[in-house]
Structure formats: C-alpha cells, structure tokens
Amino acid sequence: MALIHWNPLQELNTIQRELNHIFEADMLGTTILDRTAAKVPAAELQETDDAVYLKLELPGMEAKDIDLQVTDKAVYISGERKSETKTEDKGKIKSEFHYGKFQRVIPLPTRIQNTNVKAEYKDGILNLTLPKAEEEKHKVVKINLDSVG
Template sequence: MLSRWNPRQEFNALSDQLNRLFDETLAPARNWEGFTKFPAAELTEADDAIHLKLEVPGLEAKDIDIQVTENAVAISGERKSETKTEGKGYTRSEFQYGKFQRVIPLPTHIQNTKVTAEYTNGILNLTLPKKEEAKNKVVKVNLE
C-alpha cells in the first residue's frame, strides 16, 4: 500500500518535539507529582548583606528547613496532603504536594551565625550579613 508523504505533518511533529524539549529544559524541574522541586528565588546584594527571597506558599514556618554555610544556603521542605472526602464518592484537588529542596550558592562569604529570617504570606526573606573582609571597601591608591 502506498501512502502520500505529507511534509506539513512531519514539520508539525518536529515542532511539537522541539516545544517539549524547550518546555522541559526551561521550566522548573518537577517530580512525578508535578510539584516544583525548586522554589522561585531572588538574590540581591547590598554593601553589608545579601538578601535572599524565596517563594514557598502553602507551608508553615515549621515545615521549612534552612541550613546556611559561609557560601551557600540550602532550603528544603514538604507540602503535606490533607485528604477530604466528598458526598459523591470522589475528591478533586488541584493542589500539589511533595518535597522540595534547593541549594543556592552565594556570591561572597557571609557570617552564617548572624542570618535572620522572616516568613510572611508564603515568602521567605533571609538577610545574610557579609563577613567583614567580604564587604566592599574602597581604598584610595596614590600614584607617585
């Protein structure tokens, strides 16, 4: 049996494969349950400290583990499932549950014993004071 070659169909298949490749590469990593493994983060650097903001909605402060070294921050936690039953015999939920963890390297050494944290409305704010020698110091150089 002969079949007619359809270049448009081949192009559409190739386009779909490329879209899937870019979606998997650029999207946040997800586990099999669909839960994002890496919470969104924003890192800003000031003269005296590094400020790290992470988006971890739906968690209580007790469910978040923060470990800080002089050059990295490790955040982990877990969203736990609550089972509900409906009168019709099934429950539909679009909430996603699971574990996450993220290690964020820092651009400079910090005083990890003086880190402060604040957690409000699903946003974790860490203030990471720089070590004295890591602060930007301006030194005047004289030319003779």
Template sequence: MALVRYNPWQELNAHLSHINGLLGDTRVPSARIGRDFIRVPAAELHETDDAIILLLELPGLEAKDLDIQVTEDAVHISGERKSETKTENNGTTSSEFYYGKFQGVIPLKARIQNTNVTADYKDGILNLTLPKSEQEKNKVVKVNLEQPAA
C-alpha cells in the first residue's frame, strides 16, 4: 500500500471552483428552474403600520413590459427585457446586460387590500404601496396570564 500525502488545499480549490461555477453571474439575482435561469428583480420591503412598501429595481424597462399581479398575501411580477440588436462593421460589441424574461413572487408578511394598491414607476424603480387590510391594522392579541396554583 502506497502512502499519499493529503493536500487539503486541493479539495478546497475544487469546492471553490464548483461554487464559482454555480454563482458565475452574480450581477443579477436569479433562481434556477429546471435547466434555465430565471432572473428575479432586486426587491426591498418596508412595513409601516398602515401599509407595506415594495420597491423593485427594474432598470431599462418600460411599464408596458411589466406584468404585476397582487393577491392578498403576495406580489407576482414578470416581464421581459428585449434586446436591441446593433450591428457594427468595424469593431466588436461587448455587453453585460441581461436580456430575456424574468419572473418572481414576493410573499408578504401581512394581508393587504389588493384592490387599493398604488404604483409609481420612475427611473427604473417600481414603488408599490400595498395598504394593509383592516383586520391586519387593528390586529391586537390579548395575552392571558395564568396565576400559578398556590
């Protein structure tokens, strides 16, 4: 039986190479569905007493390219960034832009009134104001403390 010197760095390098392959394109968040990557827009949630404010980063898109559906407990968004084809005779074009379809579902922590949602889309930022339902606004839970038996 031959002795083989163990090199822990070789194993670590193999793992790092594998992880880098999985996370190769980290500029845009993505989710893997089957064999395809579906891009998910970056989101930010802010909750107040009366509403949930949802900001979505969607640069380079027009409002007509977006489909937003709001239920009582989630926001479903999908859209497509269409590529503009440019041809150049003398030179090369390099692009890091992502073109194609994207979709995402953002679960909400509280029930909302999905009939009173307001939206504002400016400079590639979609701002959704999702008012909470009256039951969520007035939700008070009474805590009963039992006295220990003496």
C-alpha cells in the first residue's frame, strides 16, 4: 500500500475557491447550478441485457441545431440554444432561459454497436437506443475467490 502525503492547507485553498465561486455567482443573481445547466443537457441512462438507452433533455431546440456522434464507448453531443431576441421600447426583460453553445461527452457502461443506433427526437427529448456489441451481450467474467478475504 502506498502512502499519500496529505496537505490540509491545500484542501482549505480548494474549499476557499469553491466558496468564492458560490458567492460570486450569488452576486450575479445566478447559482452555479444555473450556470452549469446552461452548458450541459440532463441525461438518463438505462442498461438492459441487449442495449443501453440514453435519454437527453434538449428543450427548445430544433434537431438541425444538434450534433450527435456515437462511438462504441461514448456519446458526444453538442449544439446551440439560440435566443429569439425581442426588443421592447418600454420596460426590461428578465429571462431565466439559457442560451449558447453546449457540449457533453457521456461515457457508456459497455461497448455498443455504433452502426445500429436508433434515435428519436420529439418534444425536446432525444431518445437513443444503443444496441450492445455481440461480445458484450454474452460476456461472462470468472471471479477468483482465492484472493478474496
């Protein structure tokens, strides 16, 4: 077992930086969670014996504004939420909508057949069916119990 040198002052510096970010965000009227949500779509991942199902939340986006790439090990998604700018002569507009570019890489729990991916995009929800690679479907792992305990 390797010994790791722990520097408590470094941990305090990290905490201080995080607190500064929280207070800085609060002064701007936003939270860190709000700023992060603008950049990354929410995802839900489910795995069965035959496939991996990925659901991504992309409200207010058109399919043409989404770039989706799938490898055998990950899903890469990027796009841009475009604002519909409207100017008013009287008054101010306050918006909590998030606009701008985003990107996200979602590592997959198992290898998939990226040539057989099925995608459906409806009402701001992208559903991907990612069939598992044949060698992953029937993969059996032998566990050596001699080393346990």
